[in-house]
Amino acid sequence: GLYQPLDLQIAKCRISVAVRSGFDYANxxxxxxxxxxxxxxxxxxxxxxxxxxxxxxxxxxxxxMELAPLVGMADAIVDLVSTGNTLKANQLVEVEHIMDISSRLVVNQAALKLKQAPIRRIIDAFESAVR
Structure with a gap:
């Protein structure tokens, strides 16, 4: 029930699969x-x-999450990755990219229908700021 009218282009990261260094994930x-x-x-x-x-x-x-492969609880993790420094610090390597993530402006669809004009002004203001 949420409408995402705008990608705010901030807090960019990705969701990825990571494993211990040396783990043959592909095989x-x-x-x-x-x-x-x-x-x-x-x-x-x-x-x-x-x-x-x-x-x-x-x-x-x-x-x-990074501790799970190190203690033998899991073969891999799926987690947010920004710089990859936390993975490296825990001897993990990124093996697959699942999706890119960024902050979004979210609007309740019912509210948008009931209060379209004021909400549209807010969306437009955010859109101008993002540009």
Whole structure:
């Protein structure tokens, strides 16, 4: 029920798959092995791996996702990546890019219908600021 009229072009990052350095992710995926993946983005992860035909067991985690592969809890993680420094600091490497992320202006569709003029002014003001 949300309308996203504008990409604010801020807080840009990406959702990616990362594994321990030395883990042969490409071979595991190619062989059809079942992977254990830790993430807080369960729906996105499920859809991504299903579209590739990869069987995964998803573990929903919050917090320091990078620790899951290091302690043997998961083969991979799906998490937000900005610079990649946190991955490097934890001996992880990015192996697949899932999607780009950025902040969006979000408007409730019902409110937009009921208060179109004032909301349109707000959207226009944000759009001018983004340009």
């Amino acid at each position: 595991m995926v190619k062989k059809g092995s079942r992977l254990t993946v830790a993430t807080k983005y369960v729906a996105i992860s499920r859809e991504f791996f299903a579209s590739k035909g990869v069987h995964v067991d998803l573990i929903k985690l919050y917090g320091s």
